[in-house]
Each structure stands twice: as C-alpha cells, then as structure tokens.
Amino acid sequence: MDQGLAAVLGAGVGVLGTLGTAALTYAATRRQAMDHGRVQHWQQLRDERKETYLALLSALEDFMFESGEFLVALKSTPSSELVTESQKTAGDRLTDVYRQCQRVDISGPSSMADLATKLRSAATRSFGYLDAHVRNETRLTLESVRKHSVITTELAQVRGSFVEEARRLLETFPSQ
Numbered sequence: 001m002d003q004g005l006a007a008v009l010g011a012g013v014g015v016l017g018t019l020g021t022a023a024l025t026y027a028a029t030r031r032q033a034m035d036h037g038r039v040q041h042w043q044q045l046r047d048e049r050k051e052t053y054l055a056l057l058s059a060l061e062d063f064m065f066e067s068g069e070f071l072v073a074l075k076s077t078p079s080s081e082l083v084t085e086s087q088k089t090a091g092d093r094l095t096d097v098y099r100q101c102q103r104v105d106i107s108g109p110s111s112m113a114d115l116a117t118k119l120r121s122a123a124t125r126s127f128g129y130l131d132a133h134v135r136n137e138t139r140l141t142l143e144s145v146r147k148h149s150v151i152t153t154e155l156a157q158v159r160g161s162f163v164e165e166a167r168r169l170l171e172t173f174p175s176q
Helices: 002-076 082-107 110-136 142-171
Strands: none
Touching: 002 082, 002 110, 002 142, 082 110, 110 142
16 A cells, blocks of 8 residues: 555656646746747837838938028029029928928837927928028028028037937837
C-alpha cells in the first residue's frame, strides 16, 4: 500500500507541476502578445505622426518659397499682375500650412500641436506683412525688407524647434 500511495502522490505532484507550468506559460505568452501589440501600436502611431509632421514641413517649405517669390515681386513693382499672382499663390500655400497644422493638432501630442500653432502664427505674420504692402499700395523699403527678414528668421527658428521636437518624439519609445 505504501507503493500505491507513493505512486498516487507522485502522479498528483506531476499533474500539479504540469498545470503550474501550463499556467506560467499561458501568462508569459499573454504578456508577450500584449507587449507585441503595444509595440505595433506605437510603431503605427509613430509612422502616422511622422507622415503628418513631414507633410506640415513640406507645406511650410512651399509657403516659404512662395513667400520669397511674393517679396521679390513686391520689390519690382508693387501693383503689377505678378504681385497679384504671387500674393494668391503664397496665400494658397499658407492655407496648406493651416490644413497641415490641423492634422498635427489631431495627431498630437500637445507639444507638437503647440509648435504647429507657433509655425502657423509665424507664417501668418510673414504673409500678413507682405500682404499689408499690397493692400496699402506701399513700396517696400530697406527697413520693411529688414523687418520681413526678422519675421522669416523667427519662422525658421520655430521650424527648427518643430524638427527637433519631432525627432525626439519619434525616437523615444513611450513609457508604460
């Protein structure tokens, strides 16, 4: 009878060991699947944000180019058809910047949305300054070109901050 009891106890311990191993394996597999899902979600979010940020930077680059063309046109003849065309094109590019800023507002995080708002404001100041010359039918002076240069420099600085923050955000895996 001692051998029979030993056999039953041995089998019981074996069953308990197998069940314990199965439970631990299940828990580890579930944790691994959750971690994998979290990583995939982060990668997808990072890729979507990257595309959104790049689209804003592209729209901003187009705006800055067209704004420069607007400035050149204003320097030549303040009330020409070239000025009107340049004004419209730069305004259209500014609208594109606004649209892309809205996408950044949605994509987040708030630090990037704040920088996008600063970019939009700086671009609006740049366009508004040149647009005021057209509306007031005034010629650009050396002083007004210098003031616009200061505005453009501020826009470039905010752009640099946006790029730095985007890079930091895209390289950093979120904490749990």
